[in-house]
Amino acid sequence: MHNGDAALARLLARDASPYDVAGVTALVAGVLAAAPAAREGDWAALVAPKPSTELRSALTALADQLAAAPAAPAPGPAERLARLRAELARRSVHGFLVPRADEHQGEYVPLAAQRLAWLTGFTGSAGLAVVLPAAAAVFVDGRYTLQARAEIDPALYVQRHLTDEPASDWIAQSLKPGEILAYDPRLHTLGEVERFRSAAQKAGGSLKPLADNPLDAVWTDRPPLPLAPVVPHELRFAGESAEHKRQALAERLAADGVDAAVLTAPDSIAWLLNIRGGDVPHTPLPLGFAILERDGTVELFIDPRKLAPGLAEHLGNAVRLAPPADFGPALQRLGAARRRVQADPASAAAWVFDTLAAAGAELHRAADPCQLPKACKNATELDGTRRAHRRDGAALTRFLAWLAAKAAQGNLGEIAASDRLEELRREGELFRDLSFPTISGAGANGAIVHYRASPRSERRLEPGTLYLVDSGAQYLDGTTDVTRTVAIGAPAAEMRDRFTRVLKGHIALATCRFPNGTSGSQLDVLARRALWEAGLDYDHGTGHGVGSYLAVHEGPQRISKLPNSQPLLPGMIVSDEPGYYKTGAYGIRIENLVVVTPLGAAAGGERELLGFELLTLAPIDRALVEPALLNDAEIAWLDAYHARVRAEIAPLVDAATRSWLEAATRPLGEG
C-alpha cells in the first residue's frame, strides 16, 4: 500500500515531478497496461528526472495497488454483444466488423485494442468478428479452432474458418438487402475494406466507415493505452545513426518524387529513430505514428509521457514530437498542401489513405520505406546477433542437458520445462524479454503448431514421446528464435523417419546456394521435398524474417509456399523451420536462424551466389536421426554443425552441461 495521496503529492513536488497525483496515477495505469517487462524496467524515471528512493517506493506501492484493485464488474458476453448492437442501432447502421488488429496491424496489440477478446472472449492472435442484427460470427484460423470453441459462446456466435470459409462469404449470405455494415477504418487495410465492400454489395447492402469506434463507446472498462518508457537503442547495437537512416530514406523519397512517407508500423519507426519501448509483449517497440519528410526530418506522434529522460536529445532537432491526436490533422495538412504522400497499403489503415485523399493529397502507394533497410542487417547488428546467439545457444544447451537428466526421472511438465528455460535465458547478458511466448509441447501437444501450455492443457514429458520446444529471447544485441524436438526415452521408428525427413529439408534449405534475385518462396520446396516424397507436409511457412532486438517476425522476406517476390538480400535473417505434425500423437520441428551471405562467384560459375550462414547453436537430437535416410553430404553437414556447436558453446557452459554436450554432438558414425 502506498501511504496516501498526500504523501505521494509531497514526494512528487520534492522530486520536481511535473505530475500531480491524478496525473501520476494515470501514468502508472499506462505502465501497467504495457508489456509485463515494462513494469520491471525503470519507468519511475518517467515520473521525475531523478526519482528519490522514497518516490520510487511510493510509485511501486501505487503500481501494486492499481494492479491489485479488483476489476469493475464487467458485463458478460451476451450483454456486451447486446450493448454493441444497441449502439449500432443508435448510429443507424446494422452491422459492424471487429478485427483482432489494432491501428498498426502488428502481431501484438495492447490491452486497450483487444476489442475482439473483450467482445467475444476469443484471445487468439488472429481473428475477426462480424456482428449483424440477428446473427454474429467469429472467424479464426486452423490454429485456433479448438481454443475458440472453448472461449466463445456458441449461442452468441457461429464459428467459421478464417480462410476456408471467409468472412466475405458469410457477409454476402447473411447481410440483408439495404443493410449497412459499418467498420472502423483505422483497423482495416484497404484490401480488407475492398473485400468486405464487395461482399456487402453482393448481398445488396453497403459498407460504411465510422468516424469513431462504436465498440469503444460501450467498452466501459477499457484499459488505458500503454505507456512503457521509450529509450534510445544505442549505436553500438544499431550500427547506423538515426540521422544517417533518415537521410538515406529521404534521398530515396526525393528520387521517387515523393514529398512525405507516412509510417504506421511501430517497428519501422523504432528502427528508423533508433528507439525501443515496451508497449506490447515480446517486441520492444513504442506504439506511435510518424511522417518522414523528403528533407529527412520526422514528425513523431507519440504520448510525451512515455519518453524517457534524454530521449528528445537522442532524437535531435530533426525529429519533431507531437501528441498522437495530431496525426490526423497532420495528414490533412499534407493533403491541403496537395503533397505527394507515400503510404503502404499492406500495413497502413484505410483511414490513412481516406484522410489523405479526402484532404487532396496525391497518394503514392508503396512499401514502407523502412522495411527493406531494416531487414538487411548491418555488420554491427550481425556481430550482435552472433553474440546473442552464442549466449542463447548456451542457455538452450544448459536446458537440454538439464532436460535429459530431468525427463529421465519422469514427472516433468511442459510449464516447468519452459519456466526452467526462461530462467536460464534470463541469466544471459543483455537479456530483456522472451521474443514470444514459449511453445513447450509434449506428446500430442507438440502437434499443435502454435500451442501454448496452460495448467489445464499441459502434459508430462513421458517415455516414448517427443517434446517440442520453440522459444527465443530479446537481447539488446539481437533477437533469437529456435526450435528443438527431443526424444523422451526411445523414439519409435516412425518418429525417426519423420524427424529425419524434416532434418533433410532443414539441411537442403540451409545449404542451398542461389543467385542474386532469388526469393524465399522459390526455395521453400527444398525444405518440403523429403516429406512430399512420402506423402507428408506441414501447414505453415518455412521461414520468416527476424529483427535486431525488434520483432521476431518481420518482412518483407519470407520462405513460404505463398508467393513472395522479395529477393533474399545479404544481411537478412530468416528462420529455417520445416516440421511434421501428427495430430493427437506428436510434433516435430527443427528451427535455426540463418543470415543471407554473399558467396561470390563459384569456381567456374557465372553468377554471384548467395547462401546462408547459420546463427543458431544448439544440438539436434541424434537419437531421432535415422542415418540410413541421409546421404553422405547430409551426414557431413550434421557432424560439422555439431562440431561447431561444441566448439562455440562448450566454453560457455558448466562442466556437467559440457559433458552432456560432448556426447550430444559426437559424429553420427559414432552411434
Place this chain on the structure above:
Amino acid sequence: MHNGDAALARLLARDASPYDVAGVTALVAGVLAAAPAAREGDWAALVAPKPSTELRSALTALADQLAAAPAAPAPGPAERLARLRAELARRSVHGFLVPRADEHQGEYVPLAAQRLAWLTGFTGSAGLAVVLPAAAAVFVDGRYTLQARAEIDPALYVQRHLTDEPASDWIAQSLKPGEILAYDPRLHTLGEVERFRSAAQKAGGSLKPLADNPLDAVWTDRPPLPLAPVVPHELRFAGESAEHKRQALAERLAADGVDAAVLTAPDSIAWLLNIRGGDVPHTPLPLGFAILERDGTVELFIDPRKLAPGLAEHLGNAVRLAPPADFGPALQRLGAARRRVQADPASAAAWVFDTLAAAGAELHRAADPCQLPKACKNATELDGTRRAHRRDGAALTRFLAWLAAKAAQGNLGEIAASDRLEELRREGELFRDLSFPTISGAGANGAIVHYRASPRSERRLEPGTLYLVDSGAQYLDGTTDVTRTVAIGAPAAEMRDRFTRVLKGHIALATCRFPNGTSGSQLDVLARRALWEAGLDYDHGTGHGVGSYLAVHEGPQRISKLPNSQPLLPGMIVSDEPGYYKTGAYGIRIENLVVVTPLGAAAGGERELLGFELLTLAPIDRALVEPALLNDAEIAWLDAYHARVRAEIAPLVDAATRSWLEAATRPLGEG
C-alpha cells in the same frame, strides 16, 4: 491472273454468292491478311455455299493477284514519325504510347495491329514505343536488344531495356510539366495505364485516353483486318460441348452474383464455343469479343464474313452473332442496365473497364472465367494430345535420325534443318500448322533464347558444336512443343557437364511429387538447383501452359521464378524446359511437355499427391550425358524414358530411323 471483274461477277452470281466483286475483293484481302495457313485452307466456302471449280479458280487467281500487287510506296520511318507527331499536335496532345499489343493482349497480332512495327520498324513480339515532341524511345527486352538495334533508326529513337530501364522512368524524366501523354485505351491494361499515369504525374504532366488511335489515322497503307474461316472444333477433339461449358460457367457467374462476363481473349472464346480460326499465325483462333450472360447465352462480336458455312448452326440459338462494332454499345447497355459485370484486369483493355464504369455498370474484376477450365484438359483432350505427341515424336525422331546422318556430311544449315523438320511434321495426320516459328540454332545461335534463323544469321551445323531445335505443331487433336539439343561431332567436356546439369533439373521437375495446392512457382527451383550449385542459371521460365489445338503458351499456371499462385491441377499441360546458354558459344535446352496427374495418397502418406505424366516422346542425346554427374535414380529415369520412346515410336517410323532410334535409346550403361 483472274479473268477480269465481269467474269468473276458472273461466277459469283451463278454460285449464289452474296458478294459482288468489290465485296469479294475485300474478303480475299482479309484472308490474305490472316495467318499464312488460312490461305491454304478452304476459304472459298466463305464466298459461296458450294463454290464451283470455276469460282474456286477465279478466287485463287484473285488472291494471287492481290498478293502479288506491289505495295503502295510507303513513307520511311522518319516520315511516319513526323506524320504521327503532326497528328498528335492536331489533337492537342504531346505524346503517344505505341505498344506491341492489340486489343486482345495476345501473343500474336494480325498485320492490321502491328503498329509498333509500322512506326519504328521493330518486328519483335514484345515492345513499346513512346513518342514525345522532341524525343522518342523504343523499349525492348533482352531477347530483342540486337534485333531492335538492326531494325530501328537511332536518329529517331533511343533504345531502352523494357524491364531494366522501364518506360515509366523514361516518361517521368522526358515528359515536360504540363504536357499531355496520350494513349489508346483499347491497347493497354489497367495496370499499364496506372503505371504510365503515375509516371506522367511524376513529370508534372498528365495521361489522356483518346477515342480513336492517331497512328491509325496516319497509317495510310494499313492492311485490312484478317478474315480466316471460323470453323467448328469437333466434339471428338474438344470432349465437352460448348453448351455444357456455357452452362457450367453461367452457374459460376450466378454463384458469384455476376450478371455477365466480358471475354476479350480470343483463345478463351474459341475454347468456350468450340470454334477455331486462323486470324493470327500458329494459334488457330478467330479474333473477336464475347459477352457471356449468367443464363449461359453468349453474344459473339465477330465479322460475319469469316463464319464458315454451318458455323451459326454449330453455335446454336444461345449464341447471338453481332458485328465487332456492336461490342462498345453492348458494354454501354450493360452499364445502363446497372448490371454487375466481370472482366479480367490481366487481359481486358482499360477501355472495357472505362466504358462499363462510365455507363454505370458495377465492375467485378476477376480472372477470365474460361482460363482455368480451358487449362484443365478433359479426358478426350488428353487422349488427343497423347496421340498427337506420338505422331509428333515420330516426326522429330525421323528428323533426328536424318540429322545424325546429314550433319556428319557437313554443310547443313539451320534453315534447311528446320525446313526438313517442318516437312516431316506436315506428313503427320491432323497436322494444321506449326505451333510457333521453329528455333533452329547452331553453335552460338543456340545461345539466343528466342533465336529465329534468317539467311543472314544462319550458321552451319559444325563438328564440335551443339545444335538446339525448339519446335512444335498444331494438330487437330493437340498442340506440341519440344526442344532437343544435339551434339554435332564430339562434344567438349564442359558441354557435357552443362547438358547433364540441365538434364538433372529436367528430371528433378519431371519426377517430383507434390501435394494439392502446389503452384508451378514453388517447383521452379528443382529445375535450377543443379545449375545453381555450379554458379549457373538460365534467364527464362521453366514451364508454360499449353493449349489443346490452341495457344502453345497459355495460363494461368506457370513454372517460373516469378510468383504465380495458381495451383497445378489435374489435366494441366505444362512444359519442363530448363536450359543453359553460353553467349557466343552454345545453347542447351531440354523440353518435354508433361500433364499434371493425381497419384493418390502415397503408401503411408497423408496427403493426396500430384505428379507429372510425360507426353513428349523423342530421344535425349546420350552423347551429351555425363553419367558420373547422375545418381542412380536419374540414370534409371533416363533409361526408362528411352525404353518408352523406343516402344512407342519405333512402330511409327521407317527401318532406317528405327535402327538409329534403337541405338539412340539404349541404356546409359551400354556406353
